[in-house]
Structure formats: structure tokens, C-alpha cells
Amino acid sequence: MTAMARSRSTGRAHLKSAARGIIVECLYVTVLCAALFLITTAIWYLYSRCRA
Amino acid sequence: MISRPTLRDYRVIGFFTGKILAGVSLLYTVPLATAAAFGEWSAFVDFAVGMSATLASSALLMLLGDDTRAPMRWVQSMVIAAFSWFAAMLLCAIPHYLSGNFLSYLDCVFDVMSGFTTTGLTLIQDLDHASHSLNMWRHLLTYVGGQGMIVMVLVFLVRGTAGAYMMYVGEGKDERLLPNIVHTSRAIWLISIVYLLIGTAVLSLLLAREGIGFPRCLLHGLWLFQSAWSTGGFSPQSQNILYYHSYAVELGTLLFFVIGSFNFILHYAVWSGNVKEMWKNIEIRSFTLTAALTTALLVFALARLSLYSDAFVLFRRAVYNLLSAHTTTGFASAYVQQFKADWGDLALLAMTTAMAFGGSACSTAGGIKGLRVGIIAKAIYHEIKRIVLSEDAVFVTKFHHIRDIVLGDQQVKMAGLIALCYIVLYFTGGILGVVCGYPFTDALFESTSAGSNSGLSCGITAASMPAILKLYYILVMWAGRLEFISLFGLIAFGFSIFRGK
Numbered sequence: 095m096t097a098m099a100r101s102r103s104t105g106r107a108h109l110k111s112a113a114r115g116i117i118v119e120c121l122y123v124t125v126l127c128a129a130l131f132l133i134t135t136a137i138w139y140l141y142s143r144c145r146a
Numbered sequence: 147m148i149s150r151p152t153l154r155d156y157r158v159i160g161f162f163t164g165k166i167l168a169g170v171s172l173l174y175t176v177p178l179a180t181a182a183a184f185g186e187w188s189a190f191v192d193f194a195v196g197m198s199a200t201l202a203s204s205a206l207l208m209l210l211g212d213d214t215r216a217p218m219r220w221v222q223s224m225v226i227a228a229f230s231w232f233a234a235m236l237l238c239a240i241p242h243y244l245s246g247n248f249l250s251y252l253d254c255v256f257d258v259m260s261g262f263t264t265t266g267l268t269l270i271q272d273l274d275h276a277s278h279s280l281n282m283w284r285h286l287l288t289y290v291g292g293q294g295m296i297v298m299v300l301v302f303l304v305r306g307t308a309g310a311y312m313m314y315v316g317e318g319k320d321e322r323l324l325p326n327i328v329h330t331s332r333a334i335w336l337i338s339i340v341y342l343l344i345g346t347a348v349l350s351l352l353l354a355r356e357g358i359g360f361p362r363c364l365l366h367g368l369w370l371f372q373s374a375w376s377t378g379g380f381s382p383q384s385q386n387i388l389y390y391h392s393y394a395v396e397l398g399t400l401l402f403f404v405i406g407s408f409n410f411i412l413h414y415a416v417w418s419g420n421v422k423e424m425w426k427n428i429e430i431r432s433f434t435l436t437a438a439l440t441t442a443l444l445v446f447a448l449a450r451l452s453l454y455s456d457a458f459v460l461f462r463r464a465v466y467n468l469l470s471a472h473t474t475t476g477f478a479s480a481y482v483q484q485f486k487a488d489w490g491d492l493a494l495l496a497m498t499t500a501m502a503f504g505g506s507a508c509s510t511a512g513g514i515k516g517l518r519v520g521i522i523a524k525a526i527y528h529e530i531k532r533i534v535l536s537e538d539a540v541f542v543t544k545f546h547h548i549r550d551i552v553l554g555d556q557q558v559k560m561a562g563l564i565a566l567c568y569i570v571l572y573f574t575g576g577i578l579g580v581v582c583g584y585p586f587t588d589a590l591f592e593s594t595s596a597g598s599n600s601g602l603s604c605g606i607t608a609a610s611m612p613a614i615l616k617l618y619y620i621l622v623m624w625a626g627r628l629e630f631i632s633l634f635g636l637i638a639f640g641f642s643i644f645r646g647k
Contacts, residue, residue, distance in 0.1 A: 129434075
């Protein structure tokens with residue numbers, strides 16, 4: 095493997111790793127929002143039931 | 147013995163402040179190009195004047211300064227960090243003042259400091275009709291301020307300087323991504339620029355989908371991304387995010403401001419393949435927990451008032467504004483008056499608590515920071531465990547931040563000290579607000595917003611507010627952004643001038 099091919103392969107690996115990192119970060123925000131939505135819905139439901 | 151600063155100290159401080167200002171002067175090329183592209187020739191002249199003044203100040207300071215290779219002292223680097231932020235604030239306000247969108251120079255420096263510290267409080271007049279170049283300038287300052295002015299200069303202008311790391315610490319970032327500080331600065335900018343490209347593309351497409359034509363969608367996409375990523379809160383419209391009336395835009399900005407509030411070390415670790423760090427890191431765990439608790443409190447406060455018709459609308463309003471507060475962004479999807487008049491004191495306190503906690507250390511966010519909140523929580527757990535276990539039991543408490551770290555007294559002391567400084571800053575502003583005639587809850591909300599660099603307002607921040615409050619907010623935005631380290635350095639420097647021998 096030439097030096098250039100090796101460097102290209104390392105570059106591709108870095109890019110892949112960074113892309114995976116971005117996806118993981120986005121996934122965290124999605125999970126956080128889903129959890130906060132569940133909290134909101136639960137409190138809303140409980141409060142509505144208590145008031146009724 | 148305390149030694150009085152020598153002429154060399156002043157010359158070193160002058161030289162590096164000049165160098166940082168040289169870096170800042172390069173930023174003017176962006177609004178100049180924008181003004182030329184959109185034929186805003188009056189604004190072009192404003193920015194040319196601003197650039198000339200900054201370059202002249204930079205040249206003068208570098209000429210009078212001392213470019214010595216001798217090791218820099220901590221106090222020098224702290225004063226450089228503190229002083230360069232003030233000098234940049236005064237000089238970058240020139241185009242603001244010449245634009246005619248501000249009522250006084252004090253309002254201009256307030257806006258610039260708010261931008262640089264990624265706060266988002268603003269005193270601009272007629273924002274909806276401000277020029278593209280002025281908007282570009284304001285958002286660029288926020289974007290650069292988020293990464294750090296010194297971090298930017300370290301990438302381009304300061305190579306191999308012994309004091310580079312000290313200046314980096316003085317700017318409120320005390321962790322390295324890589325052993326070399328210049329490489330660390332480059333990595334921070336690489337991460338930010340990659341996200342800039344992705345974020346601008348995503349938000350521009352979302353805005354185009356909402357019917358905003360080209361090139362406005364591209365400009366607004368860029369500005370909203372810069373504000374979101376830097377957890378800034380500036381927006382090109384006076385109604386902030388509410389202007390777009392778009393659920394997609396709200397979700398898009400939410401995604402980028404939450405990611406923007408992460409520690410750059412965490413970004414680097416996750417991007418380097420250490421994916422598990424995302425779930426194990428103490429800052430993420432601490433942020434998730436405090437976000438959940440403050441959301442619950444806010445939702446309870448709003449549900450009690452029956453303001454919103456169903457859980458979905460409540461989620462949209464409460465969670466967006468709460469996460470904006472917690473990440474210290476300052477984007478608002480509710481009217482300023484609504485926070486004060488409709489949401490009530492409990493909701494305001496929930497938002498204030500979220501702002502006080504803030505985002506992550508070594509990030510674009512402000513506030514006490516998740517790392518410190520996590521360390522303090524671990525210390526409390528440690529003390530409870532000590533009481534529960536037998537007296538001769540030996541145990542250690544660990545936390546995970548990139549690696550497992552044993553909780554030490556020094557970490558707890560520093561975390562507690564900085565958290566205490568923030569709390570004093572928030573409450574002093576609250577008391578000052580009351581002195582100026584505002585209700586305590588509102589004054590505490592606004593002061594916490596300024597001190598944690600959040601930028602949400604319940605109506606106190608306006609051109610008509612007392613000058614003393616404007617000056618106090620400028621000071622707390624600066625002290626909060628630099629995490630008191632430079633403030634301590636500046637106090638030590640002032641002390642040595644008067645008491646040194």
C-alpha cells in the first residue's frame with residue numbers, strides 16, 4: 095500500500111468515525127426530547143385527572 | 147512578597163492584546179464582503195471605520211509591546227484574556243454605533259459583549275430592518291465568542307508561545323482535547339466548522355420549506371445556526387424564534403443548541419470512536435437529570451395555570467424554552483411579556499434554575515456547568531456514604547469524564563468555589579434589580595440570564611433600563627463567560643499594582 099493510499103484510507107476512517115459521532119450526538123438529543131415528552135405527558139395527564 | 151508589575155509586564159500584556167485584536171480585525175472582512183454583496187454601502191463604510199480603528203489599536207499595542215520569548219506568567223495571561231475581551235468589546239461596537247440602530251454607545255458595547263459572551267440579550271432598535279451586514283456582524287461575534295476569541299487567535303496568529311495554554315485557560319476553557327494547545331484550538335474550530343456546514347444546510351432547507359425565499363433562507367439559516375451552536379440566542383428578527391411559527395425550525399435549532407452545549411472534549415471523544423462516552427460522561431448524566439427535573443417543575447407550573455390546551459402544545463412551549471434556558475442559548479418561542487405576565491413565578495423560577503445550572507464545561511455554554519454540578523452531587527453522595535459506613539471504612543468515589551477519575555478535595559473545592567461565585571453574581575444582580583425598582587423574581591431571572599450567558603429576558607433588558615444595570619450586566623456577562631478565572635487574575639494584578647514592592 096502506498097503512502098497516499100494509506101493516508102486516504104486513514105482519512106476515510108476518520109470521516110466515518112466523525113459521521114458516527116454526529117449521529118450518536120443527534121440520537122442523544124432525540125432520546126432526551128422523547129424522555130422530556132413523556133415527563134410532560136405524564137404530568138399533564140396526572141394533573142388533568144386530579145383536577146377532574 | 148508581592149512584586150509590583152514591571153514595565154515589561156505591561157509591554158507583554160500590550161503585545162498579546164494587540165495580537166488578539168489583530169485577529170479580531172480580520173473578522174471585519176466577513177461583514178465588509180456581505181455589505182458589498184448586498185450593496186449596503188453605508189454599512190460598508192461603518193465596517194471599514196471599525197476595521198481601521200481595530201487595526202490601528204492593534205498595531206499601536208504591538209509596537210509598544212514586548213514580543214519576548216521568555217516564559218509568560220499566569221497573572222500576565224489572565225490580564226491579557228480579560229483585557230483583550232474588553233478592548234474587543236469597545237472596538238467592535240463602532241459599526242454598531244455608526245449603524246444608527248442603537249441609542250447610545252453603552253447600548254452598543256452591551257450588544258457586543260452580549261454577542262461575544264454568547265448571551266443574546268440585546269438593546270438594538272428596529273432589528274427587523276437592520277442591514278444584512280450588521281446582522282452578519284452580530285452573529286459572527288457570537289459564533290467566534292462561543293469558540294473563544296483567544297482560541298481563534300491561537301489557531302492563526304500565535305504559534306509556539308509559552309503562554310498559549312495560560313491564555314487559553316484565562317478564556318474559561320481549562321481542558322485540552324490534545325496535548326498541544328494549538329492543536330486543541332484547531333480541533334475546536336474543526337468541529338465547529340463541520341457543524342456550521344451541516345447546520346446551515348439543514349436550517350436553510352427548513353426555512354426554504356417554510357416559504358422563505360433565497361438568499362434570505364440561507365442568511366437566516368446561517369445566523370440561526372451560529373446562534374444555536376454558540377448557545378447565543380441572537381436572531382435576525384425581533385420576535386426571535388417565534389417569528390418563524392415553525393415546529394421544524396424549532397426542532398432544528400433545538401438539536402443544534404443542545405449539541406452546541408456539549409463539551410468539546412466530549413465531541414472529540416465521540417468523533418474519535420469513543421461512542422460510549424456519550425452515555426457515561428458525568429456532564430451528560432448531570433445535564434439529563436437537571437433538564438428532567440426542571441422540565442417537570444416547569445410543566446407542573448404551567449399545567450396548574452391551564453395555559454395550554456393539550457400536552458403536545460405544552461411540550462412545544464415548555465421544553466423548547468426550558469432547554470434553551472438550560473443550554474444557556476436564549477432562543478425563545480414565547481413573547482417576552484408572556485414569561486412575566488402568563489407563566490407565573492414558579493415557572494420563572496424553574497427557568498432561572500435551569501439557566502443557573504447551564505451547559506457543559508469547555509463548551510460554548512455558560513452557567514455553573516454540568517461538570518461542577520456533577521462533582522458537587524458526587525461530593526454530597528460521598529459525604530452521605532461516609533456517615534452511613536463504619537468510621538474505619540476506606541472508600542473512594544469516582545466519576546467518569548473521558549476516563550474514570552477519583553474525586554479529590556481540590557476538585558470539590560474548585561467546583562464549589564466557582565458555583566458559589568456564580569450564585570453570588572446571580573443574587574447580587576437580583577438585589578440590584580430590586581434597587582432599580584423591578585420585582586425580585588424578574589430581577590433574579592434577568593440577572594441569572596446575564597450571568598449564565600443565557601439571554602432570555604422577561605422584559606427588564608431594554609434601552610430604557612438604568613445605566614447602572616446595563617453596566618452590571620456587561621460585567622456579569624464577561625465574568626460569567628470567562629468563569630471568574632481572569633477576573634481573579636485581574637484582581638491579583640490590581641492588588642500587586644497598589645501593594646507590590
